Amino acid sequence: MDFSLSSDQQALQETARQFAQRELPTIARDLEERNIPPSRELVRRYAELGFLGINVAPEYGGLGLGNLEALLVVEEFAKISSAVAFPVFESCVGPVRAIEHFGTEALKRRIIPKVCGGEAIVAVSMSEPDAGSALTDLRARGEITADAVILNGSKRWCSGGGHADGYVVYCRLSDAPGANGIGAVFVDKGTPGMTYGPNESLMGFRGVPSSDIHFDNAAVPLDNIVVPAGGFKQLMEAFDLERCGNATMALGQASGALEEVLAYVQERRQFGKPIIDFQAVQLRIAEMQMRVDAARLLIYRAAANAQMGLPSMLESSLAKCFANEIAREVTGHAVQLMGAYGYSREFPMERRLRDAWGWGIAGGAVDIQKVNIASALIGRRFDQRR
Template sequence: MTSVATVNAAEREAVRELAASLGRDRYAPKAAEWDANRTAFPHDERRHLGSLGLLGIALPEEYGGSGAPLRDALVVIEEIAKHCRPAAFQVFEANTGPAHVVAMHGTEEQKRRFLPNIIAGETTMAVAISEPDAGSAATDMTTKGTRTPEGYRITGTKRWISNGSEADTYLVYCRLSDAPGAKGLGAILVEADRPGVSFGTREKLMGFRGIPSADINFDDVEVPAENLLVGPGGFRTLFSAFSIERLGNTTMSLAIGQAALDRTIEYVQERTQFGKALIEFQAVQMTVADMILQVEAARRLQEKAADFPAGTLPNTLDVSLAKCTANEMAKRVTDLAMQLHGGNGYTEEYGLERLHRDSHGWALAGGTPTMQRTRIVSELLGRNFDQRR
């Protein structure tokens, strides 16, 4: 299989087919086993994705990436995620996650130190935002980065960290000054092997299996000054860049909904009851039509949000609309797919229950639908609402 080079719109379908065949032929046969055993995605497989150029599609060419539009990375994420979310997560994390933030806001030294190995699949980077008492209320975080003569001392605990205990480096959001709320927040890059970094037991989640999640504890972790990515007062900058990760999240949900729809359309034409195919029943037709409407609505909003000029960030309102719609769609469509499959939909054999479990995980990650609804109104009206009063 050839590697991915910088692509334009005319080549995008070729990239889609490359990703689809990879997901279908290489990862679909392994996905159920990895889910059942909660197997973390193998390092050798991540290196294979790197060798194909899939971990650097939207990252700069000078560090080993392709410098292609983000839309091309989203195409790959969707096609692989239809078959295996842990495999797609590797492409998601490299192209839309914290590595993208480093590419946008990091120093030249940080980019050269971290990006080439991520693009090659040798290392990974995860983002650490949530805490035991700061989930949706992210600005309540208390993890602290104290200035020292050599750099910073990190203390605190992070929770619900996707790829926690597995990633090699963490982009840690923390409080860097005594300024209240968001004004004191910034972000520091912390390598997992630094003294004082430890991890809690991996969570046993309903879905998201194959994507480890664990607490991260920072016990007076010393990091050099050159690991500072964004200083205090840069929270808005960080969360503007986080909209790219939310686009990746949107695409994972879109893939789940599309996969459930595709399997259902095939099933209702083959399965017979009362002497005829299920699709001949009007009630089934109405349900399938609702599934199509929901998937296509999410796709149109995702495409709109992903259509932004190179070198800029997506419109945050468009992203919130797309993410909320796709997250809710994936939950509803996978549920309807299970119903139309009847007892078969409740078995592991057909993979629909796995799609449904994963749909709930992606809806929680990166900002819940409830929080996205709040953001939609806030962004539409151009004002913030204080949830604490």
């Protein structure tokens, strides 16, 4: 068992770090202030530098590296902000990977190379007004006809809603009850009968657009079926990788906060000396480092054990739950250590705190991850309806 990154992994991590720290802070501030996503020009630049589809197969335009390599890059971008990291997140651990694993060959070749080339953004649409944690209560329905899937219903909290070029939409594809009737289809932006609600105004995640999506007899080709009815388990297997991405986005808020506050406590002077010389500050910094390292190791374990495949529910849920919780704690400590500078919107620390809370809600709330962990430990799912 080797806990060291290889020389190639270290080089990739350093390349991502240098680019992110040199090029993205000013952009991140602008996205935060204006609540707009990264420009298509910036996303194309990511592609040119090899930061999109890192773990996607080369035949679809990716680099063909492992999940760990992808998450190394996600963290370096997330240290700057969730908004600038989101295109990397979506291309490496998002719905594109569900298409790669389960979609038709025609759909893979039509969509994935565009994402890896920075020419398209794909989002996932899962939740509904009455189906968030209880995802098997989905009501949006796709009626399969001779030559199309006809979608009707509404989706909620779609990150990328109204901005992405296509959506992997979870919906009912048969009359079978519960999970047995659920599958997913890919819907192109601009499909007739598809409309969007207004961009949500959230506590954090500014620069990551989110909106409702409504379907009124929206027709999509049969080749756009990603997973047929009864494939809910496959969708959740793909989502195990997205959990690792979510964990890494949360980790990025914490590790970025720690790096920033380490510099601050060595420069900030009170009572005639740097505040790092006070034991209370030393203890707090040590506690923050312990939590960041532990979260990172849980994420690395899930990614490394999956290699090129999909992580297990247990390891991905452990990583997500722990990273979500420590991100809130570490960014909170960082705000406190920086005092008014941490609380001021003139500086990025308060934004890290707001985003850290969001990652523990997105992609399955913290307590749902704990239910997943207990379920994996005893080997059976819990029926929450009885």
